[in-house]
Structure formats: structure tokens, C-alpha cells
Amino acid sequence: IKKNAKDDESIEMLYSKLCLDLNMDMETKLDA
Numbered sequence: 001i002k003k004n005a006k007d008d009e010s011i012e013m014l015y016s017k018l019c020l021d022l023n024m025d026m027e028t029k030l031d032a
Helices: 005-031
Strands: none
Touching: none
């Protein structure tokens, strides 16, 4: 099965966004 490079990119982008959101969340909790 061959995957689209575009699909890979979107997944990577979603993943990085998720990590970013998690990091922000942690920082906010630490600041509180």
C-alpha cells in the first residue's frame, strides 16, 4: 500500500499541533 506524501504531511502537522497544544497546556498548569 502506497501512502500519499500529502497524507503524511497532514498527519505530521496534526501531530506537531497536538504536541504544541499539550506543551502549552502543561505550561499553563505550571504557571497557575
